[in-house]
Amino acid sequence: MILFGAGLLLSGCALPASGPSAKAFNARAEDPVVPSIAVVEVSPETLLSQRVRPSMSLAARFGSAGQGAGLRLARGDVVTLSLWEAPPGTLFSTSIITGQSVSNTSTIAIPAQSVEADGTIGVPFAGRIQVVGDTPATVEEKISKALQGKAVQPQALVSVVKSSVNAVTVTGEVAGGSRVPLSSGGERILDAIAAAGGLRAPVHESVVELTRVNATARIRFDRLLNTPSENLYLQPGDTVAVVREPETFSVLGATGRNDELGFEATRMSMAQALAKAGGLQDARADATGVFLFRVEPVAVAAKLLPPDSPFLEPGAKYVPVVYRFNLQDPQVMFATSRFWMQPRDVVYVANATGAELQKFLTMIQGIVGPVLNGAAVAVAARSGA
Template identity: 40%
Template structure:
């Protein structure tokens, strides 16, 4: 019986040893790929899956020149808005003066020798029709759409010449819908804000709409003009005068709340989606927010940032990349080796972006420790049995 037990124990120990030798890779559970796996899996047979970029000073220079989206760059518009022009749907008021009484638009001379009668007449407010015209008595339909108030005044005066007594005309726009900006989103009062003759910048219009409701560092300003839409951080618009551009009629300004977060995963002290709590943070700050690297588990040479980059950035980082396609983003994995002391300076200059994934791989010794734990778990019953058998002298 003792020999049978020893044979069984030997089989268990042999199996445990074989499991240790093979690495039991399929049985081990981990938080993700190892450093070598991330590098090796960037390509599969004949296909490149993502770019691996080692973070260094050259990479930081390229990313600094990348720059965020900019109103000034896209619209190139840092001049005061042009003088408003009348458009379809605007409300127009016409007032006409004459040089003497008794004319088309002035009252007749009264008997009182000290009164000359009224010399002016105001035509009721009119909304510019779809034909772009308004009606003026004795002048007919006047085309006003696309013209300034001064231009319309001259046209009406010319049309009344010879009919009225030296007419003088004043054109006003009590309400203009064609010279306004639509403001919506995270503002106190979404509205159609009319633009002034002086010109209104982005911050002026936002203030007119009551200001923003969300924190500045979580708010983006999205400007749609024609077929182009650009989104810029509110903190940048408020701090950089060049981004606080003048708006144009029919612009659509949307304030969007988008909390800035990154995901920490792997051998860090905290695996979670973590908010920036600031306008922007560096990789070193992100590691600190994630609880740092775990002393007995993490691989300092395996700190990775997973991100999708635009075409222009990838062409600068990896000119020969086969993944780059026009108007498409490319998956890029940035790697930092914290075993190198100089990398601590590099980490301070590398900026984390919204929705980045920060991953720290396990150290190779961690997998070996897991193997030994499994071997111990399997062999422990056999060793216990042997000890008992030796004690009772079976």
């Protein structure tokens, strides 16, 4: 009677649990009307779908690495000029600009000057030369043409001393955020970050954001290092921001540790994630009920689900997918070492059926134990009487 009463008491109560059982997942996925979750059984074939996973890319947004755009002079830039002429030219034998006598070498160095508001600079014997928007090489050609007939085979060299426009801004998790000037040869993203003192955060926790005009794209720093085509040449006015974004995943259920855990390398496999969480608990875990929750791009989900799946409706961009790992299958155990974790993944290990029964028996013992002990005491008292 006591056991019967305890059964009635517990029939309307739920046993304590850390989450749904493997059986509950099956029921949801096999709903004949509208399945509420997309459960994918992990196998070696499943790993092929991961190859179509889109990754963050700068080249996809701004084009290939290409080549430096080259410096173009702007208003306010400071430049220096050097002028030459071939012998027996004497036009530059005396410096008209400085008023100082120099040796008869047919060369002259013009002191630094700023590009004026009208976009011009002054050149002796050539007057004002329009330079805004031109490269130094183009300005040199303009000056040489302007001096034709006045000097013998004139040549010019234009050097940019300071530029307010031909620079990029580097900020965020770098040792010293600053404006980094661009050279005529061009700087790439990694060059600018190095010029700003390098990273302050670990490589695998850093994300690089490139903003150009009104467009912004992101890439993880470790991929930028390993993919030369992503290390783009910078353009004047670009902003490079290094953001610290630790990659984490969560572990719940019958594991040795329920927590939010971080990646400690550039990438982590499912096997490494389970090991970091303390592995499966022998007394509780269902080895056939290890699940990974992830929101997949539709390009990946289309490789996993049947074509008529309701989750692949037109216009869908992302699909919530639950991967199921049956760790009693040796092939799946091998697959866990090649199934790569993604940031914000959730790993859940269901309780085994035996664990639920153990919980039930423990609760029964807690209810009827005091009663049985009291009955035993009463029997003993009567026997003594």
